[in-house]
Amino acid sequence: MVQIKIKAVKGSYHVFAVYDDADLFFDELAQRLKQCCIRTARFEAFFHIENLTQKDLVRLFKLCEQINLKILGFDEMPQPSIGIHEGNLRYAREYEFTEPLILFGNIEKSVSVCAKANLYVLGHVQGVLDFLYADCVLYASSLCANVRIHDTSFQNLTIFSPCKVYYEKRELKIEMVKGEKSWEKQLQLPLVKAALEKAVSH
Known part of the structure; x- marks a missing residue:
């Protein structure tokens, strides 16, 4: 399961994501971010990702470097009350x-x-x-x-x-x-x- 939402906010992007398959997640994320890169000259994003592991964080840094995306920051998506x-x-x-x-x-x-x-x-x-x-x-x-x-x-x-x-x-x-x-x-x-x-x- 991979859920990715990308919102444009004041000239930058906010990326919200939940996933349980890292390979599928990074494949889809790369495609979506490349589409955003085509549409704007100023390309930077803040990430809200649930349960991001240290290994996947390194992988995310490498992806952003490849597509020239400036990372503004990270936080975890809040867990809803149950x-x-x-x-x-x-x-x-x-x-x-x-x-x-x-x-x-x-x-x-x-x-x-x-x-x-x-x-x-x-x-x-x-x-x-x-x-x-x-x-x-x-x-x-x-x-x-x-x-x-x-x-x-x-x-x-x-x-x-x-x-x-x-x-x-x-x-x-x-x-x-x-x-x-x-x-x-x-x-x-x-x-x-x-x-x-x-x-x-x-």
């Missing part, structure tokens, strides 16, 4: 979530969900789920639901094992998750633990 809900979503209700949510329970068939962020469901997912943005991801223990992400059409998905549903090239993609350790990794267990610790402390 909510926790225990219990099933039920009773033919419509739910709207604006932040990432961990759900310890099921989403029942009569439920409609509109989400603006990732949804992590440790339970069975049914109903209708509409994710508004391209970077939204659905993680579920299993599902038999009608799902849409961004500008795709709704699709009936039936999967009886842990899975990840995401958006790529204007299509829904499904990645099966095998094994308990892999499932925990896909659910970003450190993030889950942090959210749980925060909830307990309050």
Whole structure:
């Protein structure tokens, strides 16, 4: 998964990025930055990159040197707060979530969900789920639901094992998750633990 947004701000660029495949990320970033270079004589950028490793930072410096891009600075993209809900979503209700949510329970068939962020469901997912943005991801223990992400059409998905549903090239993609350790990794267990610790402390 690679997400890159480049915004022009007061004569320079701000590059926002999230990725889990370094090679794909740098290939796409090089293409996008070269396009920006063609459009402007003053070429400089500030980078907001999530979980940038030291190795990838060196690689980024080399890329910027190759295309004559002046680096204005770096910071990490802020992690969004994450909510926790225990219990099933039920009773033919419509739910709207604006932040990432961990759900310890099921989403029942009569439920409609509109989400603006990732949804992590440790339970069975049914109903209708509409994710508004391209970077939204659905993680579920299993599902038999009608799902849409961004500008795709709704699709009936039936999967009886842990899975990840995401958006790529204007299509829904499904990645099966095998094994308990892999499932925990896909659910970003450190993030889950942090959210749980925060909830307990309050």
